[in-house]
Amino acid sequence: MNKINSFQINAPDVVSETIDGETVIINLYKGLYYNLNPSGSFIWTLIEASVSKDEILQFLKQNYSHLSDEDQAGVTQLFDRLLAEELIVENESSAPATTPALSAPASFEAPVLFKYADMQDLLALDPIHDVDETGWPNQPAEVLGAGNF
Amino acid sequence: MVMTAVAEPFPEVQRNVAEAFEYHAALDVAFEQAAQAAGGVECRDFVVAGFGIRLRFAGVALIAKLTPALEHLAVATPQTPDLTINLWDGASTGVMTPPPPWRDDAYAYGSHGEIRGYDSDRIRIVFNMYFDALSLLNVADNRAVFWVRDSDNIPFWETAAPLRILLHWWLGSRGLHFIHGAAIGIPTAGALLVGKGGSGKSTTALTCLDSDLSYVSDDYCLLSEPPNPQAYSLYSSAKLKPDNTRLPHLLPLVHNQNRQPDEKPFILLQQHFPEKLVPSLPMKMILVPQITGHVDTQIYPVKGAAALLALAPSTIFQLPGGTAAKFKEMAALVKEIPCYTLALGTDLTQIPRVIQTALEEVAA
Numbered sequence: 001m002n003k004i005n006s007f008q009i010n011a012p013d014v015v016s017e018t019i020d021g022e023t024v025i026i027n028l029y030k031g032l033y034y035n036l037n038p039s040g041s042f043i044w045t046l047i048e049a050s051v052s053k054d055e056i057l058q059f060l061k062q063n064y065s066h067l068s069d070e071d072q073a074g075v076t077q078l079f080d081r082l083l084a085e086e087l088i089v090e091n092e093s094s095a096p097a098t099t100p101a102l103s104a105p106a107s108f109e110a111p112v113l114f115k116y117a118d119m120q121d122l123l124a125l126d127p128i129h130d131v132d133e134t135g136w137p138n139q140p141a142e143v144l145g146a147g148n149f
Numbered sequence: 150m151v152m153t154a155v156a157e158p159f160p161e162v163q164r165n166v167a168e169a170f171e172y173h174a175a176l177d178v179a180f181e182q183a184a185q186a187a188g189g190v191e192c193r194d195f196v197v198a199g200f201g202i203r204l205r206f207a208g209v210a211l212i213a214k215l216t217p218a219l220e221h222l223a224v225a226t227p228q229t230p231d232l233t234i235n236l237w238d239g240a241s242t243g244v245m246t247p248p249p250p251w252r253d254d255a256y257a258y259g260s261h262g263e264i265r266g267y268d269s270d271r272i273r274i275v276f277n278m279y280f281d282a283l284s285l286l287n288v289a290d291n292r293a294v295f296w297v298r299d300s301d302n303i304p305f306w307e308t309a310a311p312l313r314i315l316l317h318w319w320l321g322s323r324g325l326h327f328i329h330g331a332a333i334g335i336p337t338a339g340a341l342l343v344g345k346g347g348s349g350k351s352t353t354a355l356t357c358l359d360s361d362l363s364y365v366s367d368d369y370c371l372l373s374e375p376p377n378p379q380a381y382s383l384y385s386s387a388k389l390k391p392d393n394t395r396l397p398h399l400l401p402l403v404h405n406q407n408r409q410p411d412e413k414p415f416i417l418l419q420q421h422f423p424e425k426l427v428p429s430l431p432m433k434m435i436l437v438p439q440i441t442g443h444v445d446t447q448i449y450p451v452k453g454a455a456a457l458l459a460l461a462p463s464t465i466f467q468l469p470g471g472t473a474a475k476f477k478e479m480a481a482l483v484k485e486i487p488c489y490t491l492a493l494g495t496d497l498t499q500i501p502r503v504i505q506t507a508l509e510e511v512a513a
Contacts, residue, residue, distance in 0.1 A: 015473040017480035022454035026462060026476060031260070033462040035454060118345065122466040137258060137278050 005053035006091040007079070014087050018045055021105065025087055031120035034087070040078055040111035042104055050091055053079055064108040074110040081113050168250050169264075169272040173287050175247040176294045180235040183207035183242035194227030195219050197316070198325050198371050198381035198429070203230035207237035207244075210300040215311040217404070218384040221419035221426050232291050232319050234312065240299035246283060249276075261314075261469035268469075273318045275469055280304055284314045288322065305405050305412045309386040310369055316383070317468045325371040325381065326478060329464040332365035332380035332430060333357045333504065338512035339365065339380055339430030340504055341372070342438060342491070343460040349438035349493050351388050353500055355396055360501030362508075363427040364418060374478065375485040378432045385419040385426060395497060433511045435460070435483060436491040436504070446494040446503045453480075456488035487511070 009016065013029040023041040025034040036044055046056050057075060061067050082088045184190045187208025193216055195202045201224075206212055215236065216223075239245045251257055251267050259265055264274040273286040281298035293315045297303060307313075317327045331342040331354035342350045354367050365380050367387035373379045386404070391413055393400055402421045403414040418426055437451055437459045461479045489507065493500060 012473065015476045017454075017457060017476060019453035019457060019480060019484060022452055024454050024457045024461065024480075026465060028465065028472070029260075031466055033458070035458055116462070119462050119466040122463075137276065 006050060007047055007053070007083070007088040008050065008091040008093070009048055010086055010089045016044065016048075027085075027087065030086075031117075031122065032085070033116050033119065034085070035114050037109065037112045037114075038105045039109050040113055043075065043078060043111055044082075047082075047088055050093065052091075059104075060108065063104050067108060071108060071110065078111040078113060085113070085115065165251070165267050166269055166271055169267045169269070169274060170287070172247070172250055172267075172274075173272065173285055173292075173294065176283075176285065176296070177235065179244055179247055179296075180205075180207055180237055180294065183237040183244035186242045186244055187237070192227075193219075194224050194230065195222040196224050196228065197222055197383060198320065198373075200231040200320070200323065201228040202316075203227065203233045205233060205235050207235070208241055210238050210241035211236050211297070211303075214300050214303045214308050215295075217417055217420075218309055218311055218386045220417070221382065221385045221423065222428075230291075232293065234293040234295055234315060236295040238297045238300040240301065245298075246296050259469065263469050275314050277314075280307065282307075284312075286315055286318045288318075291319070293319070305408060305415070308405070309388065309415045310384050313369070314468060318470070320371055321470075324374050326374070326475070327464065327468055328370055328372045328380075328460070328479075329368065329467055330370060330460065331367050332370045332382075332432065333362045334365070334430040334433075335362065335505065335508050335512065336427075337431070338433040338508040340434050340436045340508060341370075341380060341432050342436050343456065343463075344438055345459070345463045348459070349440045349491075352390065352395055352497075353436075353438050353491065353493065353504075355387055355389070355399065356497045356500045357504070358418075358422055358425055359498075360505065362501050362505055363430065364422070364425045365427060365430050367418075372432065372482070375481050378482060378486065379429050380432050381429045382426060385417050386415045387418055388413050388415040432486060433508065434486055435488040437488065438491045438493055441492045441494060443492070444494050444496050446496070446499040447492040448489050448503055448507050449492070451488050451490040453483040453488055455490075456483045 014025060014027050016023055016025040018041055021038045021041055023036040023044050043056055057072060184207035191206040191209055191212060193204045237244065251264055257265055258276065262275045262277050264276065268274045271288050275284045280302045283296045285294040295312060295315060331350050332339055333354055334340055342353055344350045351367050354364065357364060365382045366384065369383055371381040371383055389396060389399060393414065399416055402416045404417050405412055405414060408414060435456045437456055457480055461476055465475060
């Protein structure tokens with residue numbers, strides 16, 4: 001039975017790297033990319049380790065004495081956005097979480113997910129095309145990215 | 150709120166490796182027919198990052214379109230080629246490709262034109278629908294094919310950075326990775342300028358033409374893997390902003406003088422500044438240009454995540470095969486060498502001086 005409110009990264013479409021407490025996320029399939037501020041990055045790392053949303057909230061309450069209702073709502077909103085962006089999906093594994101050895105950010109600020117869509121024109125995301133008499137496809141030029149050069 | 154797992158974007162397709170190899174053989178036959186029709190094969194040899202690459206053209210129609218940006222790497226006395234590419238165009242030779250063997254439906258082509266089910270790690274196949282060009286690399290025998298329907302349809306960006314996909318595949322399998330970035334520097338230390346188009350990367354690199362800094366690349370370079378990444382020159386093209394109000398003295402040197410309104414002007418450094426080009430430099434820092442509007446140029450440390458954000462998406466999305474492994478390689482790079490913001494001032498003469506000072510400090 002799956003853990004309630006437990007999620008996992010939407011691999012292989014979604015890849016991420018965390019460097020010095022900040023995370024860069026790329027959706028390889030959609031041509032979108034993102035970054036997370038330190039609080040969001042910390043939560044992301046816990047999601048990677050299959051720590052459930054409820055457990056993350058519990059952890060934050062224990063570690064940040066001044067965690068407000070607004071802060072907790074911010075965490076929930078982050079989960080909602082990560083799901084809406086299809087960066088995370090419901091965890092299909094029932095394996096227990098392996099809590100990583102992480103140091104939580106010194107202070108907790110609202111987690112923020114920044115989204116960038118300026119690379120999507122480099123991908124031909126619409127596969128519909130015509131075929132000419134020689135068997136090759138034709139696609140309107142405006143559908144295709146012309147490279148960044 | 151609970152979501153179900155996201156479905157595969159496309160239905161699974163059967164791998165047709167054997168058919169792909171048969172198709173390569175048929176393309177070889179077509180190439181020989183094209184060469185016969187065009188009066189023979191014209192060879193051009195280049196050395197890229199130490200590897201011999203031979204371009205075999207059926208006729209001459211494609212030579213002026215695909216070789217100028219590689220001229221600085223040309224060799225008169227060729228070494229045994231490590232990679233051989235057969236190239237022809239349909240219009241001048243009258244020889245088209247054999248009909249593609251794959252089914253054609255909405256799922257046949259990937260986001261970069263990859264032939265789904267036929268493009269594999271043994272034989273790579275992409276069809277560029279923008280200008281009707283087929284690129285095929287037979288990984289096992291280091292041979293490739295480039296066919297285009299009409300050389301007149303080759304866009305300016307293919308002339309400025311030709312055969313990107315084939316070279317990306319083949320060189321990538323040898324530990325040399327296409328990076329969307331400019332590389333400049335002094336002999337002992339180079340800087341990799343990263344950022345999406347319009348970030349100031351190309352302008353920064355071009356300001357170095359009037360300095361003691363050498364130039365490896367403008368828009369794309371090849372980078373070996375950490376721990377001691379080396380940037381290798383690939384194309385000698387350098388692009389200018391369409392309005393080019395910052396570097397007007399370069400306008401008379403533009404290669405595509407008769408360009409269309411949507412074309413970016415570019416110059417070929419080999420033709421005008423050959424002494425500035427160097428084949429490679431050791432990369433000692435990553436610079437993330439940032440246009441400030443202030444007069445002075447400054448440089449200060451930036452977090453690795455910010456550098457990765459500037460480097461990885463524009464590199465990964467420009468070429469087929471963007472994978473988690475490539476992303477990890479780029480993350481390893483920003484962890485390996487120091488990263489800085491290059492806050493660009495309006496006084497362009499300061500830019501190369503600031504970079505050179507930073508490089509000399511790193512190299513000391």
